[in-house]
Amino acid sequence: MFKKFAILIGFVLLFISGTSLIHADNTVPVTLFYGEGCPHCAKEKLFLKDLLQKYPEIKYQEYEIYYSQNNSSLLQKLAKSMKTNSGGVPFLVVGSKSFIGFAEGVTSREIETQVQYCMNNPCIDPVAALLAASPSPTPRSTPTPSSDAPLSIQVPLLGELDITKLSLPVLTITLAFLDGFNPCAMWTLLFLISLLLGMQDRRRMWILGSSFIITSALVYFLFLSAWLNLFLFLGVVTWVRWIIALVALGSGTYYLYDYCRNQSGCSVMGDEKRQAVFNKLKEITQKKQFFLALGGIILLAIAVNLVELVCSAGLPAVYTQVLSLSNLASWQYYLYLALYILVFMLDDLFIFFTAMLTLKAVGIESKYSRLSHLIGGILMVIIGTLLLFKPSWLMFG
Amino acid sequence: MKVLKFGAVWCNGCLVMRPRWAEIEKEIPNLVTEYHDFDQEPDLVTKYHLDSGVMPVAIFLDKNNQEITRLSGEVSKEDILEIIHTHQNS
Numbered sequence: 174m175f176k177k178f179a180i181l182i183g184f185v186l187l188f189i190s191g192t193s194l195i196h197a198d199n200t201v202p203v204t205l206f207y208g209e210g211c212p213h214c215a216k217e218k219l220f221l222k223d224l225l226q227k228y229p230e231i232k233y234q235e236y237e238i239y240y241s242q243n244n245s246s247l248l249q250k251l252a253k254s255m256k257t258n259s260g261g262v263p264f265l266v267v268g269s270k271s272f273i274g275f276a277e278g279v280t281s282r283e284i285e286t287q288v289q290y291c292m293n294n295p296c297i298d299p300v301a302a303l304l305a306a307s308p309s310p311t312p313r314s315t316p317t318p319s320s321d322a323p324l325s326i327q328v329p330l331l332g333e334l335d336i337t338k339l340s341l342p343v344l345t346i347t348l349a350f351l352d353g354f355n356p357c358a359m360w361t362l363l364f365l366i367s368l369l370l371g372m373q374d375r376r377r378m379w380i381l382g383s384s385f386i387i388t389s390a391l392v393y394f395l396f397l398s399a400w401l402n403l404f405l406f407l408g409v410v411t412w413v414r415w416i417i418a419l420v421a422l423g424s425g426t427y428y429l430y431d432y433c434r435n436q437s438g439c440s441v442m443g444d445e446k447r448q449a450v451f452n453k454l455k456e457i458t459q460k461k462q463f464f465l466a467l468g469g470i471i472l473l474a475i476a477v478n479l480v481e482l483v484c485s486a487g488l489p490a491v492y493t494q495v496l497s498l499s500n501l502a503s504w505q506y507y508l509y510l511a512l513y514i515l516v517f518m519l520d521d522l523f524i525f526f527t528a529m530l531t532l533k534a535v536g537i538e539s540k541y542s543r544l545s546h547l548i549g550g551i552l553m554v555i556i557g558t559l560l561l562f563k564p565s566w567l568m569f570g
Numbered sequence: 571m572k573v574l575k576f577g578a579v580w581c582n583g584c585l586v587m588r589p590r591w592a593e594i595e596k597e598i599p600n601l602v603t604e605y606h607d608f609d610q611e612p613d614l615v616t617k618y619h620l621d622s623g624v625m626p627v628a629i630f631l632d633k634n635n636q637e638i639t640r641l642s643g644e645v646s647k648e649d650i651l652e653i654i655h656t657h658q659n660s
Contacts (some may be wrong), residue, residue, distance in 0.1 A: 359582055360580035360581070360582075361580070363579060363585070364580045367579035367580075437583055437624075437644035437645075438624030438625055438626060438642060438644055439578070439580070439582060439583050439624055439626075440624055441620065441622060441625055451580075451609065534585050535585055536581075536582040536585030536588075538644065539582075539583060
């Protein structure tokens with residue numbers, strides 16, 4: 174009886190070790206699915222490199238999914254078998270647990286806890302189980318650094334463009350400049366300037382005008398930060414990237430259409446809204462108590478800018494998506510947003526300072542806005558195309 | 571000839587056209603021009619069908635106050651002068 178039982182146990186143990194379903198030999202199966210160029214994946218790989226040194230028990234494998242259909246299919250099957258979502262990378266499997274996305278200090282702690290658990294307890298290896306049932310794609314067994322994929326591309330009118338030289342600061346300045354020529358928020362400033370110029374008190378004129386501009390900049394900064402944090406939170410989710418790519422292609426096409434249409438001047442639509450804002454501005458600037466006027470201007474600047482955000486949502490969304498793809502420190506993200514805002518406000522600052530110093534309202538010729546539409550339109554089409562087909566080329570840092 | 575200039579304080583293009591018109595008025599002192607604010611004079615806006623389209627608009631009238639032609643948006647000084655010289659005896 175004992176002999177038969179021992180044989181049975183022997184067969185069971187042989188079966189288990191043969192199929193690698195459960196690791197009871199102190200090795201910890203860790204499998205990473207990543208995308209080449211994805212910044213969150215790169216951060217997770219750096220963390221895993223350290224983790225491998227700290228825990229030699231880890232049996233590591235990684236699969237690239239952007240450029241390998243087999244690896245991508247494996248991830249789909251794996252996610253299905255683990256009853257989880259495979260919408261984005263990095264996707265890490267440690268035993269029966271999966272970790273989607275990577276946040277230093279949060280996900281890293283959870284991963285390490287799970288590794289320690291698997292060192293002391295038997296853990297299943299769902300990837301090995303799946304590979305046993307189907308032909309296996311080739312994994313890599315050490316975290317590899319991202320490759321330097323960017324090359325050069327042929328752009329109509331501009332010729333050959335080296336994408337690696339299209340650095341993030343240049344992209345920031347170009348898109349912000351294009352966004353700054355958006356007429357949506359400009360008309361309110363011009364309204365305000367026309368009222369300020371009629372004032373006797375120069376000090377009051379400067380403070381009210383500056384408050385409007387600073388508040389507008391802060392509202393836009395918050396708006397950009399919200400977009401950025403949304404994209405950083407979502408990580409590199411394929412469908413989000415596709416939507417933003419379509420927004421970029423749509424906006425780019427519109428800007429190029431606008432360039433070809435060559436229409437100068439101001440559209441006279443939206444009379445009622447304009448009249449309401451004008452009356453409100455008039456009422457606020459004529460208030461006798463200075464602080465009431467100041468508070469009124471700040472509140473109106475917030476309200477007007479929030480309403481007009483809809484008008485220019487496309488460019489900030491595309492820019493912050495590209496920014497979120499870049500592997501930067503938190504403070505660097507916000508520094509880029511500050512640079513964007515500064516360039517975005519340049520035309521407003523020019524108009525305001527010129528009016529305040531010369532006591533004459535001035536405009537900016539439409540030829541500059543038209544040129545920005547041409548350059549910006551081409552750039553947006555390039556960004557949209559890259560977001561669809563080569564997102565890694567847009568990953569700076 | 572008389573020119574009716576329509577503009578608005580919120581319109582960037584109108585501000586661009588101001589110095590151009592000032593130069594023309596200085597060069598041709600006998601040219602009669604009138605400035606009308608789009609928001610302040612709704613009757614004239616309706617009369618000259620300016621409720622849609624783009625600002626600024628310059629409407630050129632003959633001596634019988636009949637419209638000869640009009641220019642919309644930002645236009646060059648040369649284009650304006652060409653119209654004035656072509657119709658100066660109207």
